[in-house]
Amino acid sequence: MMGDLSKTDICELLRELFADGNLDNQSWNLLxxxxxxVIKIVSAKTTSLxxxxxxxxxxxxxxxxxxxxxxxxxxxxxEDIVSELILKLVSPNxxxxxxxxxxxxxxxxxxxxxxxxxxLIDLWRKETKTLVVEDLEIQQSPEGEEFVQRLKEGEIxxxxxxxxxxxxxxxxxxxxxxxxxxxxxxxxxxxxxxxxGKEVYKCLWGNKSQTAIYKDASRKKDKVIKFLERLRxxxxxxxxxxxxxxxxxxxxxxxxxxxxxxxxxK
Amino acid sequence: xxxxxxxxxxxxxxxxxxxxxxxxxxxVDTNIEGQEKVNLPKExxxxxxxxxxxxxxxxxxxxxxxxxxxxxxxxLLFVVWDINPNAGEVRLVPLSEFYQFATPDDVLVKILPPxxxxxxxxxxxxxxxxxxxxxxxxxxxxxxxxxxxxxxxxVGKIPLGKIQEIWEVYKGWRKGAxxxxxxxxxxxxxxxxxxxxxxxxxxxxxxxxxxKINALLKELKAQRKLAKAADQETxxxxxxxxxxxxxxxxxxxxxxxxxxxxxxxxxxxxELEDKIIELWNGLLLPxxxxxxxxxxxxxxxxxxxxxxxxxx
Numbered sequence: 001m002m003g004d005l006s007k008t009d010i011c012e013l014l015r016e017l018f019a020d021g022n023l024d025n026q027s028w029n030l031l032x033x034x035x036x037x038v039i040k041i042v043s044a045k046t047t048s049l050x051x052x053x054x055x056x057x058x059x060x061x062x063x064x065x066x067x068x069x070x071x072x073x074x075x076x077x078x079e080d081i082v083s084e085l086i087l088k089l090v091s092p093n094x095x096x097x098x099x100x101x102x103x104x105x106x107x108x109x110x111x112x113x114x115x116x117x118x119x120l121i122d123l124w125r126k127e128t129k130t131l132v133v134e135d136l137e138i139q140q141s142p143e144g145e146e147f148v149q150r151l152k153e154g155e156i157x158x159x160x161x162x163x164x165x166x167x168x169x170x171x172x173x174x175x176x177x178x179x180x181x182x183x184x185x186x187x188x189x190x191x192x193x194x195x196x197g198k199e200v201y202k203c204l205w206g207n208k209s210q211t212a213i214y215k216d217a218s219r220k221k222d223k224v225i226k227f228l229e230r231l232r233x234x235x236x237x238x239x240x241x242x243x244x245x246x247x248x249x250x251x252x253x254x255x256x257x258x259x260x261x262x263x264x265x266k
Numbered sequence: 267x268x269x270x271x272x273x274x275x276x277x278x279x280x281x282x283x284x285x286x287x288x289x290x291x292x293x294v295d296t297n298i299e300g301q302e303k304v305n306l307p308k309e310x311x312x313x314x315x316x317x318x319x320x321x322x323x324x325x326x327x328x329x330x331x332x333x334x335x336x337x338x339x340x341x342l343l344f345v346v347w348d349i350n351p352n353a354g355e356v357r358l359v360p361l362s363e364f365y366q367f368a369t370p371d372d373v374l375v376k377i378l379p380p381x382x383x384x385x386x387x388x389x390x391x392x393x394x395x396x397x398x399x400x401x402x403x404x405x406x407x408x409x410x411x412x413x414x415x416x417x418x419x420x421v422g423k424i425p426l427g428k429i430q431e432i433w434e435v436y437k438g439w440r441k442g443a444x445x446x447x448x449x450x451x452x453x454x455x456x457x458x459x460x461x462x463x464x465x466x467x468x469x470x471x472x473x474x475x476x477x478k479i480n481a482l483l484k485e486l487k488a489q490r491k492l493a494k495a496a497d498q499e500t501x502x503x504x505x506x507x508x509x510x511x512x513x514x515x516x517x518x519x520x521x522x523x524x525x526x527x528x529x530x531x532x533x534x535x536x537e538l539e540d541k542i543i544e545l546w547n548g549l550l551l552p553x554x555x556x557x558x559x560x561x562x563x564x565x566x567x568x569x570x571x572x573x574x575x576x577x578x
Contacts, residue, residue, distance in 0.1 A: 010293055021315050032304050038293065050279070079304045086306065090314040091387060093341075096417050097334030100549060103529055103578070107415070109293050114339035118280045125276065168366065169445050175268035236446040 010034040011109065015102035018095055035082050035116075039063060042116045050121075062120050069127035081123070088119055173237060173245045180227065188220040190254035193246050201254060203262035270366060270450050277364050277454065281338045281461065317384055322420035325349065325356055325409045328429055330377050330422040335415075337465055344404075345375070345396055345424050347432060354406045354517075354557070359432060360462050361394040367454040368444030371399045373432050377422040389421060395443060396428070398436040400459055402466040405473060407518055407557040415548055476557055482543045483562040490564065500565025507574040508534070514560040521546070521554045523574070528552050531578040536571045550574075 013031045017023050023031065043063040050062065067077035088094055094115065101108040181189065187204040191197045198217075205213045231237045237245075322329060325346045333342040344358035365374060372395040379385040409418060435442040444451070502511040509522045521534060527550050534546040534554065546554050 018315070021312065028306065032306075034293070046279075082304055083306055087310060087314060090311050092314070092317045092319050092384070093332050093334055093387075093389065093419060093421060095315070096319065096419055097336070100415055100417055101335060103531065103549065104415075111335050112293075114283070118339050121276055121280055168368065172268075172270060172446065175270070179268055234448055236448050238445065241445060 009105065010038070010112065011098075011102045011105055014089065014098060014108075017090070018099055018102070031086075032082055035085060036078065038112070038116050039078070039081060039085065039120070042113060043120055046117050046120060062124060066120070066123050066127050069124075081120075084123075085116065085119055089115070169237065169241055170245055170248065173231070173235075173241060174249055176231070176235060177245075177250075180230075185220065185223070186253065186257060188217055188224055189250060190257065191217050192221060192224050194251055194254055197254075201258060204257060273364065273366055274450050274454055277340075278457065281340045281457070283338045317387075319380070319384075319419040319421050321418060322409050325406070325420075328423050328426055329420050330361070330424060331358070331409075332419050332421045333416055333465075334419060337468065338461065340461075342465065343377075343394065343421070344402075345429070345432075347398070347401060347429065349406070351406065355403045356406055356409070357401050358404050359396050359398050359401045360458070361396055362458060363392045363394055364454065365393045365395045365443070367451050368395050368442065369447045369451050369455065370442045370445060371435065371447075372397050372442045372444060373428060373435050374443040375424045375428050377424060379422050380420065384422075396424075396432050397455075397458060398432050400455075400462050402462050402469065404469060405557065407516075407555060408472075479543060479545060479556065480559050480562050483558065483564060486538070486543070486567070487562060487564055490567075500569050503565075503569040503572070505572065505574075508572070510568060510572060512558070512563055512565065512568070514563065517557055517560055519545075519556045519558045519563070519568075521556070521572075523550045523552060523554070525552070527574070527576070530576055533575045533577055535573055535575070536567060537573045538567075538571060547577075 008030055010031070013023065013027055013034065016027065017031070040061075040063070043061045047061045047065070063078060063081065064074065066081070067074050070077055072080070089098065098108065098111065098115075101111050187201060190201040190204065194201065202210070202213050205216065208216075228242065231242060319332075322331060325331070327346055327349060329346040331344050331346065333344070336342045341363075343361040345361060346356055347359045348357035350356070361375065361377075365372075368374065375394050375396050376392075377390055377394065379387070379390050384390075431440070434440045501514065502509075504510070507524050507527060510519060512519050523532075530550050531548065532546075532550045533544060536543040536545065545556055
């Protein structure tokens with residue numbers, strides 16, 4: 001049985017779904033085909049934008065990249081994505097927004113395009129751990145019933161412990177450090193910033209004399225100081241952030257460097 | 267490119283509105299043959315379709331509202347921060363899920379669901395930054411109606427303790443969520459300010475429209491030179507397409523559209539001998555509310571001259 005021709009339009013199909021709470025088999029079939037088509041095109045177009053703006057090198061499109069991350073067969077993965085997208089479209093806030101536009105074919109399709117685009121980018125963000133380390137940390141915060149319970153118990157202002165926020169800043173500081181400081185210069189930071197650094201990390205210079213080490217390090221001292229000043233003036237970190245970074249991260253990095261380089265001490 | 271810079275690129279991409287997308291290529295109307303084998307989670311879909319948010323008639327401080335559809339690709343979420351009944355306005359603080367860009371001006375919040383039924387939505391699993399420095403003003407009356415082509419939903423609440431925190435951060439009495447202000451975070455703030463600036467401009471434009479209606483009614487009233495008492499007596503009426511009621515104490519005109527016309531495109535106007543005064547042009551909603559100053563309201567004109575014309 002073929003459905004009404006006017007109901008082959010994706011926005012008409014959604015309008016029918018929202019109004020009746022269901023679709024007949026033919027209309028479901030049509031909606032799935034339409035959504036798959038939109039996903040494929042949006043995926044291809046978004047990939048080129050991502051490649052341009054992020055320098056993501058990939059021969060595949062966005063959906064393929066998501067499916068590869070999920071380690072799933074592409075067909076099964078695409079079916080899952082269609083199901084997830086339909087659930088997103090019928091969720092109350094998305095649905096109410098679309099309802100307003102379903103009678104305006106052009107606006108509706110434009111909006112649908114942005115919805116699908118952002119839905120796919122969201123999936124990609126969830127699948128690429130590099131962008132969601134912070135999400136994982138925050139998700140350890142109390143949620144749902146426990147969250148409400150804590151609110152009732154008057155813990156309103158301690159719901160987001162300060163250390164979680166600081167952790168975000170330290171992650172950022174680490175990124176800046178690795179971006180701006182070449183690995184061959186790490187030793188100068190160990191030498192100048194860590195406790196007893198001048199003694200403990202002199203072995204990073206191999207067999208060079210104390211005087212030679214001092215001369216070499218002195219030439220780089222300004223670079224270390226300038227980096228710290230930039231952290232303060234350009235990036236807005238305060239002394240407490242830098243201290244946390246040095247204690248929690250730099251000391252570990254220098255120790256790894258020492259164990260790797262100073263063989264005679266092993 | 268570090269992670270924050272990558273995230274910023276994604277943020278910009280996600281909020282990019284569509285300008286010249288060839289929709290006909292994307293939403294191509296091909297013949298469908300064969301059967302698609304997707305095992306849809308029909309029960310879950312049905313459950314989602316049964317869930318709904320209310321339209322907040324009377325906003326309260328701490329309410330989280332969403333204006334949907336968004337003006338760009340990203341959700342438009344706000345927390346009601348302050349209500350000024352005298353000016354008929356509320357102050358809204360924008361919420362962003364890109365909390366990684368937190369600066370000392372922001373407060374981290376989670377949205378509490380309005381009821382148990384809705385608690386599983388993605389909306390409540392995320393962390394947001396409330397950005398008090400980017401607040402906008404919104405007309406109070408619009409909470410009981412819908413903007414043209416947009417709906418305002420109450421999607422949850424944030425605890426009053428957090429509102430207090432937003433005030434304290436705004437006033438500079440305490441530091442907000444993040445410590446860094448410069449670099450890429452500054453760029454993010456600029457983009458966010460632009461987003462909400464655009465919305466504020468749209469709000470102002472709509473307010474201008476209602477001001478225009480009020481000015482036209484005022485002019486009409488002056489021309490008619492009718493006894494004011496007679497005008498004020500009529501505060502409700504109906505015709506074959508709509509019903510209306512005027513609330514002088516609130517300064518609001520509420521028009522209810524005939525149910526079978528809801529969702530169609532139409533124009534609601536006052537048809538006068540020499541001109542028309544357009545009150546609404548767009549999607550016909552079940553209930554349309556317009557702020558009309560009691561001094562400008564002319565009851566018997568509305569009684570006899572209010573019209574609805576379908577445009578689709």
